[in-house]
Amino acid sequence: MxxxxxxxxxxxxxxxxxxxxxLVNVLPGAAVATPGPPNRLGPVQMQNAVNGLAVDAEAGDMEEGRKILQFTYGGRHGQQWWFEAATGSSYYLKSNVNGAYCIGLDGTLAVLKLCGGDGTTWEFDKVQADTYLLKTPGGEEYLTSPTTAGGKSNSGVQLTLGSRAEADTGRGHWHLTDLVLEEYTPPADPxxxxxxxxxxxxxxxxxxxxxxxxxxxxxxxxxxxxxxxxxxxxxxxxxxxxxxxxxxxxxxxxxxxxxxxxxxxxxxxxxxxxxxxxxxxxxxxxxxxxxxxxxxxxxxxxxxxxxxxxxxxxxxxxxxxxxxxxxxxxxxxxxxxxxxxxxxxxxxxxxxxxxxxxxxxxxxxxxxxxxxxxxxxxxxxxxxxxxxxxxxxxxxxxxxxxxxxxxxxxxxxxxxxxxxxxxxxxxxx
The missing domain is CATH 3.20.20 (TIM Barrel)
Structure with missing residues (x-):
């Protein structure tokens, strides 16, 4: 807007x-299983709900093993992601730089991997409007930020897997945010x-x-x-x-x-x-x-x-x-x-x-x-x-x-x- x-x-x-x-207030609520992310025409940024930092590919490079970081938002292509159905209720989280690369896992650490490889699919659990948990298929581990604080001093830290309890501190809640604000006309008496x-x-x-x-x-x-x-x-x-x-x-x-x-x-x-x-x-x-x-x-x-x-x-x-x-x-x-x-x-x-x-x-x-x-x-x-x-x-x-x-x-x-x-x-x- x-x-x-x-x-x-x-x-x-x-x-x-x-x-x-x-800001339109959205109150927190319990997560519920959903078949996938909301239907969108284009890419989004994924943004941590508690610290405000964006999911970013290290240096913006498309290369196997690059770290997936939380980073201050600058509208860069490495911070843009879109979703493609995989198997069952799981999805690939694809880079808008090169759709052959997805957010995946190296053990418990989030890294960039070629889509289709092990650990490159995720399931969405809805928390509230445009806010989701991202979990490993059939499991109870969640993509999680390591910090509750945001800002420049917490930028550049690698994302990891966390438990449901850790995710529900907000560190595992992710906003799916449009890349450009919707234009609107404010009310006559705002x-x-x-x-x-x-x-x-x-x-x-x-x-x-x-x-x-x-x-x-x-x-x-x-x-x-x-x-x-x-x-x-x-x-x-x-x-x-x-x-x-x-x-x-x-x-x-x-x-x-x-x-x-x-x-x-x-x-x-x-x-x-x-x-x-x-x-x-x-x-x-x-x-x-x-x-x-x-x-x-x-x-x-x-x-x-x-x-x-x-x-x-x-x-x-x-x-x-x-x-x-x-x-x-x-x-x-x-x-x-x-x-x-x-x-x-x-x-x-x-x-x-x-x-x-x-x-x-x-x-x-x-x-x-x-x-x-x-x-x-x-x-x-x-x-x-x-x-x-x-x-x-x-x-x-x-x-x-x-x-x-x-x-x-x-x-x-x-x-x-x-x-x-x-x-x-x-x-x-």
Whole structure:
């Protein structure tokens, strides 16, 4: 599902967009025997349900004995598989690089083998929609991931056989995920998790706000006026205990800084002027004095009244409200911190409410794989009562106006449709 709105995709500045997206919740259930995988017209990626990593052929090479690994997803052909009936209720799991090769076994280790050889057939037991156990025919051993955590640090590990108990930890549950997201039109009044938000990285670090080495060309106020609805802010203690909290990039001594209260005041002023707007703030939080942070934020006129606190609003139980409901409550500002809650002003720990892919594509944008920023919270993480917001990062180590023009627009849409969306099983917007 994806809304291909090219106009909003082009509303980018001298940095990069991050995106917030929706997930259709699927609750876990008991596995039941099925005659085979769902009828599909083309290949799929097979993705571990608990750590989000994809089944991959080692180095993408088609050669007998190559390891079958779990790997971060990048849409490569070595991560694409299709199914062909074998004997009885068993199937071959065929590579989309060369259909002569299948996922097989060398003892208890998963390897690439010529289809038809010993240990190259599998049976499917359905767990839930598009999620299956893959077991050895007539046996009780299952294709299993060796780790529950995902991310780059757990990528490249060989898959193995495991018991039913090991498989049912989720390590043996496999999503069959389409390679390209289905396009769709969101509802007229979407829930927050169905809405699209253009987000700027280091939104404060701009020419417009006086910074010397900026990521953005326009000031925070101008970004909001031109359509930005999410802002990533780096916040630090002041130089002295009596100094106000500051926004700066890496250091508050060189390159410029700005008072945190002033930046938040820009957002509050904008929301008071535009009653239809909803804004989300993501704080890269280096503040040690949590009480000071709470008091400074509470002192900003109008801020507390506008904050939507997902804990107070019981989102974990009832799900996210629609945008019209947020407007009706006049609770149109969400604030997340990567450090901890600041409950006095409704700031919530981000990793409890979102999933987020790793922040950089590298210096030359060569790393297009989409994987979690937090190993213990895969992009595919599901909750029983609500859908986590998906923050999709799309920027380099040091973005500039020139590289932003390259990395956004069609490049952003392509990565969202073909890599990050399938990797998260959610629609990046």
């Amino acid at each position: 994806f809304n291909r709105d090219r106009r909003s995709m082009r509303l980018v500045f001298a940095a990069v967009a991050a995106l917030t997206a929706a 829930r927050l998790d169905q809405a699209t938000f253009l987000t700027t990285h280091n939104a404060f670090n701009s020419y417009g706000d006086g910074f010397v080495f900026p990521n953005q060309s326009r000031s925070m106020a101008t970004q909001l006026d031109e359509g930005v609805r999410g802002m990533m802010l780096d916040v630090y203690d002041g130089s002295e205990p009596e100094d106000p909290l500051r926004m700066c990039h890496g250091t508050c001594v060189v390159g410029g800084n700005r008072v945190f209260q002033d930046g938040l005041a820009d957002i509050v002023t904008f929301l008071q002027r535009d009653a239809d707007a909803v804004v989300t703030v993501f704080i890269e939080d280096r503040v040690t004095d949590r009480a000071k942070m709470a008091s400074e934020m509470a002192a900003i006129p109008g801020l507390k009244e506008l904050v939507f606190d997902p804990e107070v609003q019981e989102v974990a139980t009832h799900g996210w409200p629609t945008l019209s409901q947020m407007k009706g409550l006049d609770k149109r500002l969400l604030i997340f911190s990567d450090h901890s809650d600041v409950p006095e002003v409704g700031v919530r720990l981000q990793r409890n409410w979102t999933v987020e892919n790793f922040w950089s594509m590298g210096g030359l944008a060569g790393n297009k794989d989409c994987y979690t920023r937090w190993d213990e919270i895969p992009l595919t993480r599901q909750e029983p009562g609500f859908t986590r917001l998906f923050v999709m990062n799309q920027f380099r180590d040091a973005p500039t106006a020139i590289t932003a023009a390259i990395d956004n627009g069609d490049s952003l849409v392509d990565r969202a449709l073909n890599i990050c969306g399938p990797a998260a099983r959610k629609t990046p917007n």
